[in-house]
Amino acid sequence: MSDKDAAFVTEITPQSDDFSRWYTDIIRRAELADYSPVKGSMVIRPYGYAIWELIQQALDRRIKKTGHVNACFPLFIPEGLLKKEAAHVEGFAPQVAWVTHGGEEKLEERLVVRPTSEAIIGTMYSKWIQSWRDLPVLINQWANVVRWEKVTRPFLRTTEFLWQEGHTVHETEAEAQAETLKMLGVYKDFAETELAMPVLEGQKTESERFAGAERTYSIEALMGDGRALQAGTSHNLGQNFAKVFDITFQGRDKTLQHGWQTSWGVSTRLIGGVIMTHGDDSGLILPPRIAPYQVVIVPIPRGDWKETVLPHARRMTEELEELGIRVMLDDREEHSPGWKYAEWEMRGVPVRLEIGPRDIKNEQVMLVRRDT
RNA sequence: CGGGGCGUGGCUCAGCCUGGUAGAGCACUCGGUUCGGGACCGAGGGGUCGGAGGUUCAAAUCCUCUCGCCCCGACCA
Secondary structure, three states: HHHHHHHHHHHHOOOOHHHHHHHHHHHHHHHOOEEOOOOOOOOOOHHHHHHHHHHHHHHHHHHHOOOOOOOOOEEEEHHHHHOHHHHHHHHHHOOOOOEEEEEEOOEEEEEEEEOOOOOHHHHHHHHOOHHHHOOEEEEEEEEEEEEOOOOOOOOOEEEEEEEEEEEEOOOOOOHHHHHHHHHHEEEHHHHHHOOOOOOOEEEOOEEEEEEEOOOOEEEEEEEOOOOOOEEEEEEEEEEEEEHOOOOOOEOOOOOOEEOOEEEEEOOOOOHHHHHHHOEEEOOOOOOOOHHHOOOOEEEEEOOOOOHHHHHHHHHHHHHHOOOOOOEOOOOOOOOOOOHHHHHHHHHOOOOOEOOHHHHHHHHHOEEEEOOO
């Protein structure tokens, strides 16, 4: 196959030519996401969203297993609340979207569309926490947030993105620090186990620290172009927010104390990380745990295949599904087997099963792995 | 936000320099033959050239402004 043919076949720029272009080509060709009419905002298409749902499910299990529960806080935050924590507002003010009107009426107080939820959650926590017996508070939320970024890239940095943000309050500084590192560990294990994405964990420098945090830790993944990608962060907030949002409790020693907080999050950026960690010039390579289809079955349409091959392929599909495996039976007649091979390789399906009349006769099946 | 590049059917692009109101390949629709690595033949549908203004008898083409996208840098999940 000549280079020209290869280019035609995949329509994907080779990594060695232009890694960034390769990245955006894959997203478009594999139908993970598409650009929207809203500047900097992308549409996550069904195939891409299915990956996010699998990431959510797997991570949500881990978050709950470590004692956290889910809740949902408002999208809008009153300007005054965001401004309470000085470092926090300074860090986020340049990239918040403002709501100034309700219908035709100008608002008395402007609202920000949440860039992160420390302010609104801290405000609520101050109402809910009275005693050391109320601690720890271990809440997570799955949400969308908005940051008015000047430069955007699909999945890696978009104006609006999906994420989870955990917000906890503890009795002591040591407990908060332990929680911060525990969740960093959860992220590391999640990235390496579910996403097959090796990461390096460590503490961020002062300039990279989360606005308002005492300490910020992150997991960093290595991309195919040799660059690092911040794939998740865990912050020890100390008492910074507790002091301005008045999160106090009466301690075991009967004195009034401020809570010790953490917050931690990962976002749809993880999908970008997966693409850049595993993908090759033929397209996407998806780790089986988060692959919308783990197996694609391609029947060979020959002779009386509809009476022989197809029923067999359907039975195989059912049997695999009973085992909990996500299967795509591609029995479309408008595409040739060769076309389907290339298509599903491009979309990163881990395993392909080819089954034709010969296989039925010989009681065999052709299996091809995407990652080899 | 600084530097660079680019906006022409769904996609990739040619045409622009040397103005004369649009082409190719792929994709799509219909019919037929095919199908073990992106099949082939025939017949079709679809764009007024990112947007606005200007120059001109005439603008995809020249000028101005503007919007958007991509890459590098700075910043961020």
